[in-house]
Every structure is written in structure tokens, then in C-alpha cells.
Amino acid sequence: MTACRAGLLRPGDWLILALGLALVVALSAHQAGSQEGRVIVRLDGKPHTEASLRLNRVIEVAGPLGISRVEIRDGRVRIAADPSPLQLCVRQGWIPPGAAAVCLPNRVAVENAAAGYDTLSY
Numbered sequence: 001m002t003a004c005r006a007g008l009l010r011p012g013d014w015l016i017l018a019l020g021l022a023l024v025v026a027l028s029a030h031q032a033g034s035q036e037g038r039v040i041v042r043l044d045g046k047p048h049t050e051a052s053l054r055l056n057r058v059i060e061v062a063g064p065l066g067i068s069r070v071e072i073r074d075g076r077v078r079i080a081a082d083p084s085p086l087q088l089c090v091r092q093g094w095i096p097p098g099a100a101a102v103c104l105p106n107r108v109a110v111e112n113a114a115a116g117y118d119t120l121s122y
Contacts, residue, residue, distance in 0.1 A: 037097065037114030039077045041070055044107045053077065053114055063106035070110050077112050079103060 037053030041061055049059050051072060058080070059070040066083035076094045082103045084090075089103040089110075097114035 037075060037112070039070070039072055040111040040113055042109040042111070045109075048108075053112075061108050063103070063108050065106045068103055068106050068108040070108075075114075077110060079108070079110055082106055082108070 039049075039051045039053060039059075040047060041049040041051075041059055043061055043063060048061055049070075051057065051059065053072060053075045056073045059072070061068045061070065063083075067081075068079060068083070069081040071078055071080040078094045079089045079092070079101050082090050084103050084105040089101045089108075092101045095101050095110060095112040097112055100109055100111040102109045
């Protein structure tokens with residue numbers, strides 16, 4: 001005989017199946033929420049600010065040369081303004097997931113800690 005017939009499943013069996021399904025759904029929702037992109041702003045190598053990529057905002061960091069402005073918009077991050085003479089970190093533009101931009105003269109670093117590909121295998 002097979003256990004798939006409706007008569008052989010007891011109410012406790014249905015309860016176990018429902019609880020198992022609810023657990024899978026809850027764990028999936030938790031995993032999806034934990035993949036939220038994060039931005040880590042460092043000053044002199046020490047964490048200054050950590051923020052979500054979901055909220056649009058501007059973070060101002062006072063370095064030795066002046067104020068650096070970090071812009072978070074539409075799930076992306078960039079250094080919008082910096083007092084460094086060559087403006088290399090500003091010219092870098094939007095920082096891709098898993099990458100960072102560093103303004104060495106002003107000692108400000110911005111890391112896009114969003115989930116990206118570590119490696120690709122074929």
C-alpha cells in the first residue's frame with residue numbers, strides 16, 4: 001500500500017507538512033532580506049558610517065582636506081564630491097557591487113558591500 005492515499009494521512013501529518021512549508025517560506029524571506037546592499041564609509045581606515053542602498057541619502061565625511069560627499073541613490077553609490085586635487089574617486093562614478101572607491105588625499109574610502117559575483121566558473 002502507498003502512503004499517498006488521502007485516507008492514510010492523519011491530521012498530524014498535515015500539520016507537519018504545513019509547518020515544514022511555513023518554515024521554508026520564512027527562511028526564504030529571511031535570506032532575501034539579508035541580501036540587502038550595504039555601503040561602508042571609512043575615514044582613516046576606520047568605519048565611519050554604514051548605510052543601506054535602499055534609502056536615498058547623502059553622507060558627508062570630514063577628512064583632513066575637507067568634506068567628501070557620498071551619494072546613495074536608486075540602489076547605487078558614488079563619491080559625488082571630494083576636495084582632493086585630482087578628483088580620481090569622483091571620476092570613478094557609480095561604484096559596482098563588491099568594489100570600492102578610495103580618496104587617498106582625504107583618507108576617505110567607500111565600499112559597496114552589495115552582493116556581487118566573487119568568482120565565475122564555467
